[in-house]
Amino acid sequence: MDETAVVAGETEVATGADWNPVERVILERRSVRKYKDRQVPENVVRRILEAGRFAPSAGNAQPWKFIVIRDRAMLDEMERDVVRLCKVFKFFLDWRTSPLGRSATWLMAQTFIRIKRNQLHPIPFGAITLIAEGKLRAFHGAPTLILLLEDRRGVSRPQVDIGCCGENIVLAAQSMGLGTCWVGFVELLKYGLKWRKRLGIEFPYRICEGICLGYPVGNPQGMIEREVMDVDWYEDGAMRKVRQGGDDVTV
Amino acid sequence: MSQFSFLERLSVPTYDNDEYATTGRLFIDHEKCNGCGVCSQICPGKAISIRGEGKAKKAYLDEDFPQCMSCNDCAAICERDALKVVVAYDFGLYYKKLNRGAFAPPRRY
Incomplete structure (x- = not known):
C-alpha cells in the first residue's frame, strides 16, 4: 500500500469548524426523484460498487450480492409489475377508493397493518396508492438500478449490513x-416467481433493497432543516437530556 | 413513565383520520415563488400543486390530506428559497413520533 491514509492519528476539530468534505457529502445528500436520460458510465458504477464492497458487516460476513440493471426495457417492465402489484394492494387495502366497500376494506387494512406494521406504515401506504394511480414512478425514471440482495445466512442481522453497504454506495455516488x-x-x-426466476434469485439470496442511480435534473442537493432528535447523555455520574435546539437539561 | 400507553400500542391509525394524524405542513412564501413547479415534480408524496395563471402561478400544498412526509426535498431544490417544511408529519397512536424537536439545519459543534 503506497497511499497514506487521509486521517492519520488523532485529528483536532475546533468548535464551529467548517464541514470537511465527507461531512459535506453526508449533509448535502438528498434523495433524487427526477433523473436525466443520460446513462451513468460503466466505470463509475463499478467504482461505486467498490465502496459498497468495503462496507462494515457483522463478522465480516459481507452478506450481500449486487444486481445492476441498466436495460431500459427491463426497468420499464419491472416498474409495470410494481404498479400492477400496487394496484392489487390498493384494491384490497385502500378503504378510500376500493370498490369492495369502505368498512370491509377498512377492516382488512386494519388487520394487514397489524401483520406488516413497517411495510404498511401510513407513508408507504400512501405511496402504494400514488404508484397505483400512476402519479409516482416507482424507480423515478432512473437509468440504472442497483438491487441489493441479502444473504439470509449472514451473521446476526444481515439487513443492517445491507443498510451499511447501501449507504456507502449512496454516499460514494x-x-x-x-x-x-x-x-x-x-x-x-x-412476491412473484417471475422476477426471482428471471434474475436467478434463489436461496440464500433475497431481494432486500434497491438503489436508483443517475444524473439529477436541476440541483436537488443541499443542506436542509430537519427535526432535532433528543439525546440522552450519560457522563461523569450525571444524565443530561440534550433537548431540541441543543439546550441541555441535567437530570 | 412510559411514552406509550397500552391502548396506543393497540390502536393503528388509519391514513386519513385528521383527529390524531397531522401531515407535514409547508410554509410557502408566495412573494418569492415564481411557480416554476420543480418542487411539485420531485415531491415524493405529490403533495404540492401549481395553481394560477401567468404571474399568479404559485405553488400550493394540497388542502385535502397532503401526503407530505416533511422530507424538505422541496426546500433543497427550490432556487428561490420560497418554501420549507414547518410542521413534521405525525400519524399518532401506534405511529406517533417520539423524541423530536423543532426543525434546524445541520449544526456545527
Missing part, C-alpha cells in the same frame, strides 16, 4: 455528482 434514491418497493418483486 453523491461524491461523484450522481443522484440516488433508495427504492424499497423492489421488495414487491420477491
Whole structure:
C-alpha cells in the first residue's frame, strides 16, 4: 500500500469548524426523484460498487450480492409489475377508493397493518396508492438500478449490513455528482416467481433493497432543516437530556 | 413513565383520520415563488400543486390530506428559497413520533 491514509492519528476539530468534505457529502445528500436520460458510465458504477464492497458487516460476513440493471426495457417492465402489484394492494387495502366497500376494506387494512406494521406504515401506504394511480414512478425514471440482495445466512442481522453497504454506495455516488434514491418497493418483486426466476434469485439470496442511480435534473442537493432528535447523555455520574435546539437539561 | 400507553400500542391509525394524524405542513412564501413547479415534480408524496395563471402561478400544498412526509426535498431544490417544511408529519397512536424537536439545519459543534 503506497497511499497514506487521509486521517492519520488523532485529528483536532475546533468548535464551529467548517464541514470537511465527507461531512459535506453526508449533509448535502438528498434523495433524487427526477433523473436525466443520460446513462451513468460503466466505470463509475463499478467504482461505486467498490465502496459498497468495503462496507462494515457483522463478522465480516459481507452478506450481500449486487444486481445492476441498466436495460431500459427491463426497468420499464419491472416498474409495470410494481404498479400492477400496487394496484392489487390498493384494491384490497385502500378503504378510500376500493370498490369492495369502505368498512370491509377498512377492516382488512386494519388487520394487514397489524401483520406488516413497517411495510404498511401510513407513508408507504400512501405511496402504494400514488404508484397505483400512476402519479409516482416507482424507480423515478432512473437509468440504472442497483438491487441489493441479502444473504439470509449472514451473521446476526444481515439487513443492517445491507443498510451499511447501501449507504456507502449512496454516499460514494453523491461524491461523484450522481443522484440516488433508495427504492424499497423492489421488495414487491420477491412476491412473484417471475422476477426471482428471471434474475436467478434463489436461496440464500433475497431481494432486500434497491438503489436508483443517475444524473439529477436541476440541483436537488443541499443542506436542509430537519427535526432535532433528543439525546440522552450519560457522563461523569450525571444524565443530561440534550433537548431540541441543543439546550441541555441535567437530570 | 412510559411514552406509550397500552391502548396506543393497540390502536393503528388509519391514513386519513385528521383527529390524531397531522401531515407535514409547508410554509410557502408566495412573494418569492415564481411557480416554476420543480418542487411539485420531485415531491415524493405529490403533495404540492401549481395553481394560477401567468404571474399568479404559485405553488400550493394540497388542502385535502397532503401526503407530505416533511422530507424538505422541496426546500433543497427550490432556487428561490420560497418554501420549507414547518410542521413534521405525525400519524399518532401506534405511529406517533417520539423524541423530536423543532426543525434546524445541520449544526456545527
